[in-house]
Amino acid sequence: MVPIAPSHDDESDEELMRRLAAGDTAALTPIVQRHQERVIRLAQRFLGRADLAEDVAQDAFVKLYRSAAMYQPEARFTTWLYRLVANLCWDRRRGLARARRREQEHDGAATVPDAATAMEADERTQRVRAAVAALPDRQRLAVILHRYHELSHKDIATVTGWSVSAVESCLVRAYATLRERLADLMDPPPEPPGPRR
Amino acid sequence: MSHLTPTEVIRLVSGELPPAHAAALEAHAAACPDCAARVRAQRGLWSVLGADRERTPGGDLAAAVVRRLNERPAEPLRIWSRTPVRVAAAVLIGIGTGYGAAEWTLRGAGPAPAPVGPDLATAGPDVELLVTMSPVGLYAALSDLDADGGGTEDAS
Numbered sequence A: 001m002v003p004i005a006p007s008h009d010d011e012s013d014e015e016l017m018r019r020l021a022a023g024d025t026a027a028l029t030p031i032v033q034r035h036q037e038r039v040i041r042l043a044q045r046f047l048g049r050a051d052l053a054e055d056v057a058q059d060a061f062v063k064l065y066r067s068a069a070m071y072q073p074e075a076r077f078t079t080w081l082y083r084l085v086a087n088l089c090w091d092r093r094r095g096l097a098r099a100r101r102r103e104q105e106h107d108g109a110a111t112v113p114d115a116a117t118a119m120e121a122d123e124r125t126q127r128v129r130a131a132v133a134a135l136p137d138r139q140r141l142a143v144i145l146h147r148y149h150e151l152s153h154k155d156i157a158t159v160t161g162w163s164v165s166a167v168e169s170c171l172v173r174a175y176a177t178l179r180e181r182l183a184d185l186m187d188p189p190p191e192p193p194g195p196r197r
Numbered sequence B: 001m002s003h004l005t006p007t008e009v010i011r012l013v014s015g016e017l018p019p020a021h022a023a024a025l026e027a028h029a030a031a032c033p034d035c036a037a038r039v040r041a042q043r044g045l046w047s048v049l050g051a052d053r054e055r056t057p058g059g060d061l062a063a064a065v066v067r068r069l070n071e072r073p074a075e076p077l078r079i080w081s082r083t084p085v086r087v088a089a090a091v092l093i094g095i096g097t098g099y100g101a102a103e104w105t106l107r108g109a110g111p112a113p114a115p116v117g118p119d120l121a122t123a124g125p126d127v128e129l130l131v132t133m134s135p136v137g138l139y140a141a142l143s144d145l146d147a148d149g150g151g152t153e154d155a156s
């Protein structure tokens, strides 16, 4: 059995990965505990479904464990992890898209975008989630990584494999769309800090 | 100084610019109502988006991951980590179950793996993962999705 070990807060991610790569399964628990929140948050927001997010997160750590030997310490660990999770989310999204198409063909009716409905939230939050969920997949992934995971344009490019200019193009379009769709939620704009009259 | 580009507005608001660059943009916006309005609008959106902090389940994910690993013990593919994966898979098929199991036991990484044949069959996604972990692989995967309507318009 793979043991459940106590947390090892003082060990770096890279050290834990080295231990996993060497077959030391006790390193799994601390690395999961340290990163599970970011993994679940990314999957939940991208897929719009809390139930799937946890499943994706489990997949992610299983794959992390099984591909630990492929991890190169010169890559920042979180970037590597984000890339792994983004891949899984993308695959899952494709599956959902196919299922939805089959459902539509079968029922002849469109299903509701999943994000707003599946996660408990107030009306304002639902508006925000629905607007993000309605973005094309690439734009949505870029915005989630940028706004909710605080990745720079360059880091997003590393995670996704897109060029920095492609990332920027995604973000510019996505934020423009969101500004338009969520304009009524924004506070009255402050006075511009322009020249005094 | 010219007006802020859309990307500069985004990067200024997200705080990812070096201080000197940010200060130069702020100085321009302070004297340019157009740019000031664009920065203000992006700040407003940034704040609206940021107000949504989703809750994540507080369950014991580590235990669930461990359970999943124990349900399907790790495959002997790991021993070929320095070898191109597809070649490794082919070699593994060639040498059969015994060697994989012996190697696994040697590493002391847990129970002996499932028979190599079936295991290789189920190891497909992991093989794919190792290939797609390169940015090029992910890019290909993402491009694939575009065929499903995933937003080809962003590829510029």
Ligand SMILES: [Zn+2]
Pocket: B002, B003, B004, B028, B029, B032, B034, B035, B036
């Ligand atoms: Zn200007």
